[in-house]
Amino acid sequence: MVAIRFCRIAIFLCAFAPNRFPTHRPAMAADISKIRNIGIIAHIDAGKTTVTERMLYLSGAKHRVGRVDHGTTDTDDDPEEQERGITIFSACVKYAWGDYNVNLLDTPGHVDFTAEVERCLRVLDGAVVVFSAREGVEAQSETVWRQADRYEVPRIVFINKMDREGASFETVFNDIGPRLGGRPVAVELPVGEGPAHVDNPFRGVIDLVDMKLLQFDPETEGKQVTETDLPDELADDAAIWREQMLEAVYEISEDAMSLAMEDKEVPRDVILAALRKGCLDRTIQPVFCGSALHGIGVQPLMTGVGNFLPSPLDRPAVEGHDPKKPDKTLSRNPDPKEPFCGLVFKILPAKTGDNYWIRIYSGELKQNSRVQCPNRDKKENVAQIWQIHATKKDRDGQVDSVGAGDICCVIGPRFAITGDTVCDTKELIELPSIKFAETVLSMAIEPESTADRKKLEETLDMLRRQDPTFRAVDNEEIGQTIISGMGELHLEVIQHRLTRDFGLNVKFYKPRVNYRETIGGSAELVGQCNRVVGSTQMFARLKVKISPTDNPSDPVIVFDRLPPDVGLPNAVRSAAIDEIRDRAEGGGMIAGFPLSGVRIDVMDAEMAEEGSDEVAFRIAAGDAFESGLQAAGPVLLEPVMRVEVTTPEDYMGEIVGDLQQRRAIIASTESRGAMTVITAHAPLKEMFGYSGAVRSLSQGRAGSSMEPYGYQAAPKEDADSFQY
Known part of the structure; x- marks a missing residue:
């Protein structure tokens, strides 16, 4: 009887569940307009991975909700992540929701792993920014928001943890504008705030578009949604927030404005179209709310991903340059009929062949084909193509081809690195690469025995391929290797991987800061070469001006200001400039730390009829560089x-x-x-x-x-x- 009664209840709930929160459908043939490449970005502990897990469960992509504190989530599948309860490596999962096929990248929130966010935002079309309703807009929230701004990524907002003590939807909402430069527009409103024991606990959300109360059944972990009319005690507050939403809609949509001026009701489809346009134009950010841990508010968020975030067709064509003619700009549209073009944004080393994660921008990538990597001027084999689940190949996901707008894993390439382009061998294009921040912390390591040395070298090389912010340089003078990373936690994770995952016996020394060098003032002087080599008198003079830039973090810039009548042959001229650039890359005068914040202008030159060759001018350029740095006053940064x-x-x-x-x-x-x-x-x-x-x-x-x-x-x- 209990079983029969339960079935009747389930049938009743399903019958009245609103169809705008669809059940899972198997992915159909790729329709580019229905693809959503999105990322979940936030400060650490805002609940990104929990949101991802709940999306996978509600879409039917998995049958049980994983928990971060239990180490059972799909995307945090590394032992280090499970032990610490944080995301360290970006992970990609796929799910279907209604008509949409979603590629979702779950990213870390800790600043030491911000490169994972950088590489994901480079290839994504849209993002969901998660905030904790208790902690609000935090430091790393600002960082990831700025990263999304830099890549012009449209985004929607999810204010999570509405059931936590001290939660405040309005406080977080009001912080987004002044602290992040955004313009949030609420499309949902929480009913209550805080845990069950407070006077007005969080228990559902108000849909401000349809003015309905949505409640989420705890017995089905949020799968069943009950939609009812608003009770009187909620109607007035909801009306105020809805009017604020409509004010934004009027600014975006002339149709909505015309209807408002005629005192007519603005239809639902007009509101949604205006909110979508504003989101795609990055003039607004639709705001949702809920509790991912308890499945409240996640289904409307998933529908919002389809309604408001862009498909690949909504994004501008990607631009690059012709590798053979760097001044020539080329573009590729998200069209399977255009020449193939993609970007390698992550590499996961594996014994059976490195896994290359590639965003396909145009054309079609086929299994057992050849592509060009213009960055390395190499042809690459595409032996296998896989769909991705978390940080691994999807066990049942090998496919014959992948089209424009999608993300896939490829096995076969050997030369490309993170940020490189892969393209049609006959229609070359090189896309802008991915820029990563410089490392700030270093640590000396050395193997316990010579037997471990070769294995350590191979392991460090593998880690470098996987993590573009990890550096490892051998110091032959002291017999140690200097590894560098983005912070203490980054180096600690590397240390654990070397000892635990790869079984290496390695000594670790105290971390040390990565300093830089610059100059404190300006100087103008002449470097010279005046020496006899064999029977040849070598002569060259080079006048340079060295000065600090406005920002000490700027890279060294060298300008060729030599007057046209100076008479230097092009080869000699280039040799002098190249020597200064090479010296600048070699570091400063204090301890050889990287040089930054320096501008060098090569002003004049003097040469003789004989003996003023490339070697002489390289010597003069080196003398000018060293003398100039010393005269300008070296400064440790x-x-x-x-x-x-x-x-x-x-x-x-x-x-x-x-x-x-x-x-x-x-x-x-x-x-x-x-x-x-x-x-x-x-x-x-x-x-x-x-x-x-x-x-x-x-x-x-x-x-x-x-x-x-x-x-x-x-x-x-x-x-x-x-x-x-």
Whole structure:
């Protein structure tokens, strides 16, 4: 009887479930207009992976919801991720929702792994930005938002964790504009806020487009949605928020404005079309809310992905250049009939052949074909094509071909690296690569025995292919390898992988800061070569002006300002300029750290009738470079971090005092509910172990996050500690 009764209830619920929250359908043949390539981006612990898991479950792509705290999620499948409860590596999953086929990339939230976000946003068409309703807009939220701005990625917003203590939809909503430069437009409103024990707990959402109350059945973990008319006690508040939404719609849609001026109701399809247009134009960001952990509000979010985020057809044609004629701009439309073109955005090394993740921008990629990698000037084999599930090939996902607008895994290439283009062998194009931030922290390592040395070299080479922000350079003088990464956690993860995953016996030394060098002033001088080699008198003089740029983080720039009548042959002229550029790449005068923030103008030259060849001018250029750096005053630069600490006010004094002892400059303090947020700029050297220190100062109640902020002059004693 119980079973029969349960079945009747299930049939009743299914019969009345609104069809705009569709059940799972198997993926059909690819219709580019129905493809959605999206990323989930957010600050750490905002709930990205939980949102992803819930989407997979609700779409039918998996039959049980994974939990981050249980280590059972599909996308956090690495032991390090499961142990720490955070996302470290971006993962790709596919699901179908209604008519849409979605490629979803779950990305890390920790700043040390921001390169994973960078490479994903480079190839995505849209993004879902997740905020915690309790913590709101946090430091890494700003970072990922700026990254999305840089790649002009349209986005929608999901305010998660509405069932948590201290949750505030309105506070987060109101922060998005001033802190991120966005324009949020609420399309949903929470019913209540906070956990079950508060007076007005979170228990559903109001759909502001249809003015309906949506409630999500906990017995089916959010699969069954009940839609009812708004009760009177919710109607007035909902009407105010709906009017705000319609104001945005009127600005976007002339049809909606005309109807409003005639006091006519704006139809649902007109509202949705206007919101979609505003989202695609990046003038607004539709805002949803819910609790991914309990499946509340995730189905409308999934429908919002299809309604508001772009298909590949909605994005501009990709542009690149002709590898044989770099000044010639080429473009490719998302059309399977155009020549094939794609971008390698991730490589996962494997014994059976590295897995190359590729975004297809145009044409069609077929199995057992040949493509060109113009960056390496090499032809590549495409032996196999797979769909991707998490960080692995989908077990049942091998396919014969993949068309424009899709994302796939390819086995066969050997030469391409992350950011390289692959294209038709007869229709070459080279797309812009992916730029990653410079490493800020290094650590010396060495194998315990000579037997481990070769295996260590092979493993480090594999890790370099996988992670473009990881560096490993051999120092033959001390017999060690210097590995570099984006922060303490990044290096710690590398350390664990070397010892645990690859079974290497390796010694690890203390991390050290990656300094840079620049100059403190300007200088103008002449470098020269005046020496006898054998029976030949070599002669060259080169006048240069060296000066600092406005930003000490800028790369070194060299300008050829030689007057037309100077009379230098082109080969000699190029040799002098190339020598200065080569010297600049070799580092500064203090300790050979990378040089930055320097401008060098080559102003004049003098040559003799004999002996003024390329070698002579290279010597003169080297002399001018070294003398110029010394005369301009070498300056050691240390990396500075932007630190954000969220703490109860009771501990604010101790935390500010500790930051000041670490040479931090307090940039701002602000109240967010019961918490105080301190933003400071602090030297990285002083911030080792800070996350543990701030927890100790606050009895575990404060949290912190850091991201690179820039460079500043290091203390004199730090510069003096290095040998000139």
